[in-house]
Amino acid sequence: MHKLDVEYARSQFPALKTGFIYGDNAGYSRGSQTVLNVADRIYEYLLNTNAQLGADYSVSAESTRRVMEEAPEVARKLFNAESPDEIVFGASSTINLENLARGMDNDIQAGDEFILTGEHEANAGPWKRLAIRRGAIVKYWTPTPSNPNNPYSVTYKVEELLPLITSKTRILAFAACSNILGTILPIKEIVQAARTAAKEKGAKKLEISVDCVAYAPHRQIDVRDWDVNFCVFSLYKVYGPHISVLYVRMSSLLESVTAITHHFLKVHEKSYKLQPGGPGYELVYGITGVLPYLLSLTPEHNLQASFDAIAAHEQTLVEPVLAFLTSPKQIERGVRIVGEEKAGLTRVPTISFVVVGEKATKSSDIVKVFDKKGGIGIRFGHFYAYSLIDRLEPKIDVDDGVVRISLVHYNTAEEVERVIGVLKEALE
Ligand SMILES: Cc1ncc(COP(=O)(O)O)c(C=O)c1O
Structure with missing residues (x-):
C-alpha cells in the first residue's frame, strides 16, 4: 500500500496555505476545504x-x-x-x-x-x-x-x-x-x-x-x-x-x-x-x-488505493487524540468520548466528547478556549444528530451537545499536536 503524500494533498488546497487548522471538516453546510481543481472547473x-x-x-x-x-x-x-x-x-x-x-x-x-x-x-x-x-x-x-x-x-x-x-x-x-x-x-x-x-x-x-x-x-x-x-x-x-x-x-x-x-x-x-x-x-x-x-493521491490511480492511503493516514490523526482524551488523567477529569473509544480502521477522525462529573465543563466553554487562542476551528453542539444526543443516558444538555474535532486526510500530525495542546489548556 502506498503512503499518503500529505504535502502533495495539502498543496491542492489553497485554503490550507494560511496555516489555519480546519478541525470542523464534518461541519454542516460547510465541510472540508475545496480542492483547487474543483474551483477551477466551476x-x-x-x-x-x-x-x-x-x-x-x-x-x-x-x-x-x-x-x-x-x-x-x-x-x-x-x-x-x-x-x-x-x-x-x-x-x-x-x-x-x-x-x-x-x-x-x-x-x-x-x-x-x-x-x-x-x-x-x-x-x-x-x-x-x-x-x-x-x-x-x-x-x-x-x-x-x-x-x-x-x-x-x-x-x-x-x-x-x-x-x-x-x-x-x-x-x-x-x-x-x-x-x-x-x-x-x-x-x-x-x-x-x-x-x-x-x-x-x-x-x-x-x-x-x-x-x-x-x-x-x-x-x-x-x-x-x-x-x-x-x-x-x-x-x-x-x-x-x-x-x-x-x-x-x-x-x-x-x-x-x-x-x-x-x-x-x-x-x-x-x-x-x-x-x-x-x-x-x-x-x-x-x-x-x-x-x-482522489485518483491522484496514489500511483495506482484507483479509488480503493487512494482511500486505503487516506484511511491509514487518518489513523495517525485519530490515535493521539483518542489516547489523550482516554488517558487516566482525563478520565479522572470527567472526559467521556461519545462514540467508540478505540482507534482502528472502523473509526474515522471525527472525535466527540463531553466533560461530566464533579468538574463538569460545558462543551461551549471548551470551544471558547480554542476560539480565544485562535488559529483552530472546532465546534460544539448536536450537529443535527439531535435525537442521538438527546437519547444519551445519563442526559446531557442537547444544545450544548458535544465538543467535536473532525479531521480529514489533509490534516497533519503537527496540527494534531497543536489541537491536543489547546485541549490540555481547556481541560486544566
Ligand atoms: C451524517 C450527515 N448526514 C447528513 C448531513 C446533511 O447534509 P447536507 O448539509 O448536505 O444536507 C450531514 C451534515 O452535516 C451529516 O453529517
Whole structure:
C-alpha cells in the first residue's frame, strides 16, 4: 500500500496555505476545504459554457455534455453505481432525501414500518414525515455502549436491529458513519442480515437508505456491493462544491418513486424525476474535479488505493487524540468520548466528547478556549444528530451537545499536536 503524500494533498488546497487548522471538516453546510481543481472547473464552466441545457447551439451542447453526461458519470464512479441514470443532484443531502421521501408517497401503505437510527436528521426527518403522511409506523434502532465504564461509548449493533424487523418492514434508514460517533458500520453485513430477516418474516419489499455524508470523505462507497437502494452524500464534505448526490437504484426509481417534477415533463425512467428545478449547473460540473484529485493521491490511480492511503493516514490523526482524551488523567477529569473509544480502521477522525462529573465543563466553554487562542476551528453542539444526543443516558444538555474535532486526510500530525495542546489548556 502506498503512503499518503500529505504535502502533495495539502498543496491542492489553497485554503490550507494560511496555516489555519480546519478541525470542523464534518461541519454542516460547510465541510472540508475545496480542492483547487474543483474551483477551477466551476470558474471555467461559468466563463465558457454558462448556457441553457438542451439547445442545439454549440455552447449549449458542451454545457449539456458536462452537466448531463460527464458529472453523472463521475458520481456513478464515486458510488460504484451501475448507471449514471441512477444519479440525482440536489442542493444538499437533506433536500435530496426529502425529495426522495416525497417521491415515495404513492408506494407507502398505512401500517408499513420504517426502522430509523434517529442519527443525523437528514436520513430520519424525511422518513418520519412520510410516515405521518401515509400512516406508517416508525421504530428506532438505538446505539448501545461498548464500554461498561462509559455510557456514551455507544455504537449501533446488528443484534439490536434484527428483532425490530417484521413482515411489515418497508424502509431501513441508517448512516454508514455517524457524524458524532465516527464509527463506520459494517454496511454490507447489516444489509445482508436485514434482508435475510425481512425475507424470513415475509416482508414484501424492504428498501434501504444509507446516509454516507460523514463516511464519503474517508472511505470508498460501493452501492452495488452493499446492495442498498438509496445512498446519499454531500460533495462539500468530500473536497468539492456545495451540492449533494443521491443514488437511487434503477428498480426503485421505476417501481417505488413517482415523479415530483412538473406533470408535462417526460421523466418516468429518469433520475431527474426527483430533481424539481435544476441544480446549479456550475456546481454539478464542479464535482468532476473531485475524482481526479482522489485518483491522484496514489500511483495506482484507483479509488480503493487512494482511500486505503487516506484511511491509514487518518489513523495517525485519530490515535493521539483518542489516547489523550482516554488517558487516566482525563478520565479522572470527567472526559467521556461519545462514540467508540478505540482507534482502528472502523473509526474515522471525527472525535466527540463531553466533560461530566464533579468538574463538569460545558462543551461551549471548551470551544471558547480554542476560539480565544485562535488559529483552530472546532465546534460544539448536536450537529443535527439531535435525537442521538438527546437519547444519551445519563442526559446531557442537547444544545450544548458535544465538543467535536473532525479531521480529514489533509490534516497533519503537527496540527494534531497543536489541537491536543489547546485541549490540555481547556481541560486544566
Ligand atoms: C451524517 C450527515 N448526514 C447528513 C448531513 C446533511 O447534509 P447536507 O448539509 O448536505 O444536507 C450531514 C451534515 O452535516 C451529516 O453529517
